[in-house]
Amino acid sequence: MxxxxxxxxxxxxxxxxxxxxxxxxxxxxxxxxxxVGSFPALNMWEDEANLYAEAELPGFAIxxxxxxxxxxxxxxxxxxxxxxxxxxVWQRQERGYGNFSRVIELPxxxxxxxxxxxxKNGVLHVTLPKTEAVKPRRIEVKVT
Amino acid sequence: xxxxxxxxxxNDSQYKNDLRSHAGNGKSFHPTFQPRFDxxxxxxxxxxxxxxxxxxxxxxxxxxxxxxxxxxxxxxRHQDGGETWFCEYGVGDFQxxxxxxxxxxxxxxxxxxxxxxxxxxLPQTDRVKPRRIEVKAK
Numbered sequence: 001m002x003x004x005x006x007x008x009x010x011x012x013x014x015x016x017x018x019x020x021x022x023x024x025x026x027x028x029x030x031x032x033x034x035x036v037g038s039f040p041a042l043n044m045w046e047d048e049a050n051l052y053a054e055a056e057l058p059g060f061a062i063x064x065x066x067x068x069x070x071x072x073x074x075x076x077x078x079x080x081x082x083x084x085x086x087x088x089v090w091q092r093q094e095r096g097y098g099n100f101s102r103v104i105e106l107p108x109x110x111x112x113x114x115x116x117x118x119x120k121n122g123v124l125h126v127t128l129p130k131t132e133a134v135k136p137r138r139i140e141v142k143v144t
Numbered sequence: 145x146x147x148x149x150x151x152x153x154x155n156d157s158q159y160k161n162d163l164r165s166h167a168g169n170g171k172s173f174h175p176t177f178q179p180r181f182d183x184x185x186x187x188x189x190x191x192x193x194x195x196x197x198x199x200x201x202x203x204x205x206x207x208x209x210x211x212x213x214x215x216x217x218x219x220x221r222h223q224d225g226g227e228t229w230f231c232e233y234g235v236g237d238f239q240x241x242x243x244x245x246x247x248x249x250x251x252x253x254x255x256x257x258x259x260x261x262x263x264x265x266l267p268q269t270d271r272v273k274p275r276r277i278e279v280k281a282k
Contacts, residue, residue, distance in 0.1 A: 041232035045223055054222060056197035056233065058260030083193065088186035095180045095195055122197035122260015125222065 039100045040076070040124075048136055051110060051128040058122030059095075065119070067126060069112040074128065077101045108134045175236035179215070183242075190246070190266040196238050197260040198222070204257055206264065208250050213242045215262065 040055035057065070059080050066077040082097045106128070114129040182193040192213075196204065199217035207214045217238040247269040256263045 038232075043223065043231050043233060043235075044229040045226040046229060047226040051229075052223070052226065056195075056260070058195040058197040059258075061259060083184075083191075085184055085186065085191070088184050091183040091185050091190075093182050095182050095193060119259070121200055122195070123222065 039096075039102060042102070042104065044104075046130075049130060051106065051108070051130065053104070053124075053126040053128065055124045056122060057119070057124050060119065060122070060124075062117070062119045065117075065124070067115075067117050067124075069106075069110065069115050069128065072106045072109060074104045074106055074126070075101065076104075076124070076126075174221075175234055176239050177234065177236050178240050179217070179238040181240065181242075188268055190244070190248070190268070192242075192262070192264040192266070194238075194240070194262040194264070195260065196257070196262050198235070199238060199257065199260065199262075201257045204255075204262065206253075206255050206262075208244075208248065208253055208266075211244050211248075213244055213264075213266075215240050215264075217262075 040057055043054045045052050053074065055076065057078065057080075060078055064078050064080065066075070068075050077100070079099045080097050109131040110128040111131050115126065117124060117126045119125075180195045184191045184193075194215060196215075196217045198219040203218035205214075205216045215238070219235060219237050221235050244266065248266045249269045252265075252267045254265045
């Protein structure tokens with residue numbers, strides 16, 4: 001029999017995890033970027049003309065990134081390499097290295113050929129223009 | 145040679161306070177986050193790498209005083225208007241402190257900020273380098 005007991009502590013842990021995820025600063029996030037489908041964390045918003053996606057990608061140059069849109073799927077791929085140092089020891093390693101790939105399903109139509117991306121101070125900013133069909137249209141009301 | 149490098153606890157509680165205040169009021173909230181750091185110890189210097197996305201060099205403040213290294217970076221929120229779809233990470237300033245257990249030549253500390261990554265070189269002073277003590281035979 002499948003019994004689910006209500007366990008308040010579990011609820012709290014779950015809530016905590018939710019908070020960490022929400023704020024994207026989870027203490028126990030994996031240190032490696034490889035295979036993490038939810039990296040990078042994204043913020044997305046829209047206005048009348050465009051959709052915007054933003055991600056923190058410190059240490060990446062625009063050449064290290066591949067961004068494309070196919071059939072309303074936005075894909076962001078990239079790789080960050082660790083610094084090459086001779087000898088010495090790592091006292092602390094909290095930053096992640098390696099490959100990542102993230103695919104986002106866009107629920108509205110966008111003009112793939114009009115997509116532009118900018119990388120500034122380690123923050124990626126993607127602008128995705130909406131197609132004319134999905135843009136809100138102002139209907140003129142004639143006064144008779 | 146061992147390095148004691150501890151993160152100052154104050155930031156943790158600061159972070160939690162930020163989370164708490166967020167629960168209360170939504171709009172004017174500007175949190176402070178702890179940036180991730182890598183620390184490498186070579187023969188005569190420590191190198192720190194920190195992820196500070198969104199920080200411009202003029203908005204970065206690095207201080208070293210009494211073995212206390214403090215890094216603060218100001219971040220401006222990018223989104224201007226529009227309707228939020230989802231928000232997977234918070235945007236706010238970065239702050240972190242380290243206590244450096246070794247003698248550092250503070251005059252020679254250098255910092256670079258490229259693509260949101262801070263590289264800090266902390267050269268050790270000569271006297272902490274391993275020194276061979278000669279044993280005199282009588």
